[in-house]
Amino acid sequence: MEVADLAGKIFSTWLTLMLILLLPSAFGVSLGISELYLKILVKTLEWTTLQIEKGVPKESALKNSASVGIIQRDESPMEKCLSGLRGRDFELSDVFYFSKKGLEAIVEDEVTQKFSSEQLASWNLLTRTNINFQYISPQLTTVWVLGVIVRYCVLLPLRVTLAFIGVSLLVIGTTLVGQLSDGSLKNWLSDLVHLTCCRICVQALSGTVHYHNKQYRPQKGGICVANHTSPIDVLILTMDRSYAMVGQVHGIGLIGTIQRAMVKACPHIWFERSEMKDRHLVTKRLKEHIADKKKLPILIFPEGTCINNTSVMMFKKGSFEIGGTIHPVAIKYNPQFADAFWSGKHTMMSYLLQIMTSWAVVCDVWYMPPMTREEGEDAVQFANRVKSAIAIQGGLTELSWDAMLKRTKVKDTFKKEQQKNYSKMIVGNGSLNS
């Protein structure tokens, strides 16, 4: 009898808690709970940092390694380094320069770095970021244990329930809306369903998002372009306005079901895998979509894959050849509260688990003024221009490497460039000693 009573009491408190968290966020109203939570969190983490600084001896101070780089690279151009000791003809010593460069690349290359999580300057009480920090003091360990309990036993169940509710509502809601005939009512309802479920899902991650420059929010008939860090980017952006998404159909499974439901309510653009390879088909469908000014703006991630949020890699020119107005958006996560980067090594489920047991997901979204392709600018230059703008706004570094190098090899054309430069130097000046 008592057990049943207890169970009943727990269940009802659970339910009330759910409703308190769920309803306000579903309607976009904030109760201030998140802000309070974050304030407490920040204070705790500050205390942690102070503890670490006190506890660690001077010589082996905080290690801030991989994100800064471990070797000093000589970035001066090839010409300067090779202007040798005996004039500009070919010398044995040129091999020195290339061996050194080769070894530097082996010790540290900037591309591989971008696919591993950012290292923090100070521990944020999550074991997964604890590579560099050793045992400091009993107080710190106690706080850490408390943190684990809070995260796994209190936050995780809450979040999982919320996420479940959010996803189910999305699937049910979009299926229902899909039954209606096309028209403004359908669009309005579809918007409502998407926004509400998105807000619930973001609440499920304890997400706090600051939107800057809302006046530049992407308009209908445009293309929204953003840097990619994780699948959550989609949730973060959709929380403010709905987009038409572009992507591959996932077949069976959770994501596939969600995709099929969503497309009933509003025209997202899902491709079969075989179609993705046919670039003309893709471009044609996208062009048709933006030609209709009543349709939602398309959301595209031109990098093609997830990067670790410290830099922006090459934007593929495909999205920039369609025409239309590009609305760039920069997304920057705060690494202190969670590591949002999805490296392909984890499955979706383990990634979600990791996010749901982090403190919170705090990020900034900057909307930027729309850009269009200028006269005499080709797609690649335009892509680079947009990429620079996003990098500057988000405070990220820029790389011109292709993010797909995560899975493929460097194209031969790139390789030949370096060799061409070198051989031009030797032969180009006409100084062949034959």
Add this chain to the structure above:
Amino acid sequence: MAFADVDGPLVIFSSDQIEQLHRRFKQLSGDQPTIRKENFNNVPDLELNPIRSKIIRAFFDNRNLRKGPSGLADEINFEDFLTIMSYFRPIDISMDEEQVQLCRKEKLRFLFHMYDSDSDGRITLEEYRNVVEELLSGNPHIEKESARSIADGAMMEAASVCVGQMEPDQVYEGITFEDFLKIWQGIDIETKMHVRFLNMETIALCH
């Protein structure tokens, strides 16, 4: 943990640096205990390097690994990795003259091995041409002939330094290691062939 040099008790890498290199080793090897040649294919920066194959080969060269007079190893472990890295350590100001000379000789020997691919102790004209061709391989406008003539010219210059005036029908067999050292005598190569680690402590405290 100090990494002891074979020729003397020099501390080459600090424990911080060894930790960093170990992490990098694991990244390159895909968490395996050894690295094979294929693992170097995952370094995009390296793809741009014209003498890429020679550099990778140098990692597996038994002469560099101090495992034998010739031949290639199939795979290297972390200790071998550190051995190769040690050829590129910067010259420390605290080193005395003898150690500096030793360091220099080791670096030049590493380079010599890169040229001397058949391990016979001499850089022949063929081997030299091979290196020049690799360096210039990317440029489609340079024919093999130009590459050859560059190599021939450089070889003649090396011969004049090492052997002095040659008889008209004297054949120069190749550059030996002593000749190689002679070419570089008095010229400062130390700064051209080192990889300098950033000092960890100075970065860490600013946040």
